Amino acid sequence: MNELIKTILNHRSIRHFEDKPLTEEQVKTIVQSAQSASTSSFVQAYSIIGIKNKEKKKKLAELAGNQEYVEKNGHFFVFCADLYRHSLIGEQEQKDIIPSIESTEKFMVCLIDASLAAQNAAIAAESMGLGICYIGGIRNNLEGVKELLKTPERVIPLFGLAVGWPQKITGQKPRLPLQHIYHEEEYQQNPNVYLSQLREYDELISSYYEQRTGGKRKDRWTEQIANMLERKNRMYMKEFVQNNKLDLR
Structure with a gap:
């Protein structure tokens, strides 16, 4: 088994990080690794916003449900679905691309592209001895997140990725067989x-x-998941996506 596979199989979410920022070289390497992921038809329908500012991290943590590790980490990345640049491409090339970029298919391309890029970033970080934790909580209040990050129309923050030096290593949750x-x-x-x-x-x-x-x-896994799915959570999402001119048909 090679070292890369060992890194992948050794994954666990880290929620306690040392008070030590990532270096510019580490951030660059992680982003370049993300960009090396496959992308549907070379569309590259995502963007990554890096957060170093402590006050901005603190505000993001509040928006994400007061998750401490959103605030306290080495670097915080926000992965976004992004078709804003493509709307500009349509204007530049004088092509009517709006029906395409407002389709469910292109919205799915955004989600898949961003997810593939994020997983590349996560593996790159872990291969450097860093820990990571995905943060879906930023979708608790996307209006607040968009305002904080100043994202334009056709850009939707999807999830965060907290990265840093692990303060402690937790046990690894067993996956489904x-x-x-x-x-x-x-x-x-x-x-x-x-x-x-x-x-x-x-x-x-x-x-x-x-x-x-x-x-x-x-608690049992089925008990845990059934209780979670019974709760109505982030039910505003369809309206929010449509208001941002994505996934309209």
Whole structure:
């Protein structure tokens, strides 16, 4: 097993970082790694906003639900879906591209491009001995985030990536069994097999939480996910995306 694969398989979210900023060279390397990711039809429909300013990080942390690690890290990256530059391209080349960039397909391209770039960035950071934590909480209040980051129409902040020197290394959460995720030739959908696998996984996760918390927590994965999905969360998203002239049809 080579070192890159070891880095990938050793991933865990880090939520406590040393008070030590990343160097300019580290930031540049992480961004260049992100840019090296595959991009649909070479569209490159994303942008990355780096946050170093402590006050701005503090405000972002508040908008993200008071998550401390949004404020206290070595560098904070915000990955955005971005078709703003493409609207300018249409004007420059005198082409009617608006129906295309306001389509659901191009919105999906934005999301996929940004996600691929972010994962490249995450792996690059971890390969340098840094820790990372993805932050979906910035979508709790996207109006506030857009105002803070001054993003134009057709640009939507999707998620953050906190990067820094780990203060402590946490345990690694067991993932779903491979056979539950990986299907060959066609989707295997026998509900009895699925439920059996989920029961086994529930036991594994419950044991993990119990050991990690000294018996204070031992909830099952299916219990945790069902409770989370039962809560209506960020239900304003469709309207917000449409108001920013993305995904209109």
